[in-house]
Amino acid sequence: MLIAKKKALSTLSLLLLPFTxxxxxxxxxxxxxxxxxxxxxxxxxxxxxGIIIYLIxxxxxxxxxxxxxxxxx
Amino acid sequence: MKNYWWKFLGVLLLIYTFVFGxxxxxxxxxxxxxxxxxxxxxxxxxxxxxxxxxxxxEKEKLRAWLKxxxxxxxxxxxxxxxxxxxxxxxxHVPAHLPTDSKVKDFTLLIDSxxxxxxxxxxxxxxxxxxxxxxxxxxxxxxxxxxxxHEKEAITFPFRNILGETIRNTxxxxxxxxxxxxxxxxxxxxxxxxxxxxxxxYDRKAMALTxxxxxxxxxxxxxxxxxxxxxxxxxxxxxxxxxxxAIALLIYSxxxxxxxxxxxxxxxxRISAVFNIFAFASIVPLIYIIPKLTDSLHPGxxxxxxxxxxxxxxxxxxxxxxxxxxxxxxxxxxxxxILRTARIRERILDA
Amino acid sequence: xNLFSQILYLLHKEITLEWRQRYAISGILLYVxxxxxxxxxxxxxxxxxxxxxxxxxxxxxxxVNAVMKSFVQESGYRQLYYFQLLHPIAIILSKMIYNAxxxxxxxxxxxxxxxxxxxNPVQHAAEFALVLFLGSTGFSITFTFVSAIAAKADNSSxxxxxxxxxxxxxxxxxxxxxxxxxxxxxxxTEMGDKIMLLxxxxxxxxxLGLVLFPFLWRD
Numbered sequence: 001m002l003i004a005k006k007k008a009l010s011t012l013s014l015l016l017l018p019f020t021x022x023x024x025x026x027x028x029x030x031x032x033x034x035x036x037x038x039x040x041x042x043x044x045x046x047x048x049x050g051i052i053i054y055l056i057x058x059x060x061x062x063x064x065x066x067x068x069x070x071x072x073x
Numbered sequence: 074m075k076n077y078w079w080k081f082l083g084v085l086l087l088i089y090t091f092v093f094g095x096x097x098x099x100x101x102x103x104x105x106x107x108x109x110x111x112x113x114x115x116x117x118x119x120x121x122x123x124x125x126x127x128x129x130x131e132k133e134k135l136r137a138w139l140k141x142x143x144x145x146x147x148x149x150x151x152x153x154x155x156x157x158x159x160x161x162x163x164x165h166v167p168a169h170l171p172t173d174s175k176v177k178d179f180t181l182l183i184d185s186x187x188x189x190x191x192x193x194x195x196x197x198x199x200x201x202x203x204x205x206x207x208x209x210x211x212x213x214x215x216x217x218x219x220x221x222h223e224k225e226a227i228t229f230p231f232r233n234i235l236g237e238t239i240r241n242t243x244x245x246x247x248x249x250x251x252x253x254x255x256x257x258x259x260x261x262x263x264x265x266x267x268x269x270x271x272x273x274y275d276r277k278a279m280a281l282t283x284x285x286x287x288x289x290x291x292x293x294x295x296x297x298x299x300x301x302x303x304x305x306x307x308x309x310x311x312x313x314x315x316x317x318a319i320a321l322l323i324y325s326x327x328x329x330x331x332x333x334x335x336x337x338x339x340x341x342r343i344s345a346v347f348n349i350f351a352f353a354s355i356v357p358l359i360y361i362i363p364k365l366t367d368s369l370h371p372g373x374x375x376x377x378x379x380x381x382x383x384x385x386x387x388x389x390x391x392x393x394x395x396x397x398x399x400x401x402x403x404x405x406x407x408x409x410i411l412r413t414a415r416i417r418e419r420i421l422d423a
Numbered sequence: 424x425n426l427f428s429q430i431l432y433l434l435h436k437e438i439t440l441e442w443r444q445r446y447a448i449s450g451i452l453l454y455v456x457x458x459x460x461x462x463x464x465x466x467x468x469x470x471x472x473x474x475x476x477x478x479x480x481x482x483x484x485x486x487v488n489a490v491m492k493s494f495v496q497e498s499g500y501r502q503l504y505y506f507q508l509l510h511p512i513a514i515i516l517s518k519m520i521y522n523a524x525x526x527x528x529x530x531x532x533x534x535x536x537x538x539x540x541x542x543n544p545v546q547h548a549a550e551f552a553l554v555l556f557l558g559s560t561g562f563s564i565t566f567t568f569v570s571a572i573a574a575k576a577d578n579s580s581x582x583x584x585x586x587x588x589x590x591x592x593x594x595x596x597x598x599x600x601x602x603x604x605x606x607x608x609x610x611x612t613e614m615g616d617k618i619m620l621l622x623x624x625x626x627x628x629x630x631l632g633l634v635l636f637p638f639l640w641r642d
């Protein structure tokens with residue numbers, strides 16, 4: 001299970017790599033193009049990622065509780 | 074169904090916020106004018122870049138002025154719409170300006186029936202060689218501004234530094250307000266616990282504080298992204314940012330405090346006391362920080378505040394539902410945390 | 424005994440105790456002196472702006488250290504003894520008053536040593552004195568209450584800093600601003616307004632402390 005998680009993480013970072021490179025290349029001009037619309041996109045993305053991370057933490061908490069219930073029975 | 078209605082309401086409000094907050098176009102604006110500097114007494118052509126503009130539509134009815142104050146204006150003698158985003162304005166700048174200094178900034182104003190009136194505040198500066206204020210005043214009142222058009226469609230205001238990021242008003246600012254609403258909820262449950270020591274009140278206060286922390290962190294991150302790309306700094310001396318940071322410190326301390334007790338009754342009681350005391354101590358900051366800002370940074374402006382000049386009625390129609398929507402979403406997350414905490418308690422008791 | 428005489432009695436006791444074990448208070452005084460000296464060595468040239476900030480930072484840390492022991496130090500038996508005899512409001516109020524006096528002394532000492540070493544930039548002495556008074560009261564109220572909370576936990580000295588620093592920020596902001604005015608860094612005229620605000624914050628914190636302390640004291 002741990003290995004699967006690690007695999008998933010590394011795949012994710014590989015998928016994100018081109019995107020981050022793109023962002024780094026274009027520097028601040030990219031964020032400022034189209035009337036700075038990408039700033040709005042970045043803000044919404046940040047909120048989304050934040051809520052997802054929170055959800056993952058909650059998910060793990062619940063998994064632990066489920067395990068405890070299982071051990072109890 | 075009865076117990077779920079508020080979750081539906083929250084989601085509906087957020088969908089409404091996302092759809093209309095992102096789809097509504099901005100009002101026509103002017104992003105740039107070149108050359109930036111003109112010379113008095115000459116005839117010059119200024120190329121102007123518009124944003125969301127339709128200059129070629131009804132181009133014979135386009136009008137443009139350079140203005141300063143409310144009474145002095147100079148109309149463009151010739152207007153040529155190159156395309157929808159570009160227009161060339163010809164100005165016969167008189168020999169004297171209505172001022173007693175050599176250089177003066179003027180606001181550019183373009184009016185069209187299709188786009189309504191749009192301005193570039195302080196967008197052009199004019200130099201003059203000889204100062205003659207009286208003659209300038211006479212020359213600059215010859216072509217007054219008249220009968221400006223209003224854009225018919227529903228739009229958000231255009232502001233030069235902000236551009237499209239004015240939409241962040243619905244995604245960043247409500248984080249702070251929802252955090253505050255939820256933290257008030259936590260304080261209410263802490264008070265209830267002290268009056269009637271029921272463990273469930275303590276769990277509710279804990280769950281709400283947890284969500285408040287989440288919203289606070291999101292508010293700080295989004296605020297930093299926004300500030301960096303509009304004002305150039307991740308952190309600007311801003312009431313909301315500072316209060317959020319302090320609230321984050323305090324409520325992280327709340328969880329540290331909780332972690333240092335074994336006895337659940339003692340933990341609940343003492344953390345409730347701290348929650349109330351800490352909340353009461355940060356509330357005065359709402360009054361304090363703006364007062365300090367005035368004295369520390371004289372004339373500093375450009376912040377999005379809740380003042381009437383910054384939020385127009387169209388934005389209010391999305392901003393207020395956005396606050397309620399985010400607060401309800403936070404409440405929902407808090408409810409899930411609460412139920413998790415209840416189950417854990419059950420398991421520990423069994 | 425009524426509330427007032429209880430407070431007087433407790434104040435008397437605090438001062439006698441402090442006097443009997445002088446090493447505690449001399450420790451704090453030495454702490455202030457050495458901090459001021461370290462600050463001087465590292466900065467050397469201290470302008471009015473830095474002076475102002477440094478003064479309050481030194482005050483902040485010295486105050487935390489001075490107040491921390493007020494509840495942490497007392498043994499369980501003594502607390503039980505008080506609990507049976509005295510009203511909780513008398514206990515917290517006497518501690519707050521005592522600490523306010525202690526911090527006022529600390530403030531005067533910090534000011535003297537800093538002025539001796541780095542010069543005295545204060546222009547409106549009366550205003551500075553008022554700010555110092557309100558500041559030590561505000562610090563004393565906040566830190567006394569937080570130390571009462573921290574004393575209930577096991578790892579109280581770390582907790583004390585973690586809990587009290589964010590809570591004291593509003594007071595600190597106002598203090599730095601007000602004393603900047605008395606030093607002549609700020610021109611503003613609405614200082615009376617801010618002093619009222621600071622006094623109001625102090626009042627709110629005292630009132631809350633009095634209301635909430637009985638809940639802390641219960642066991």
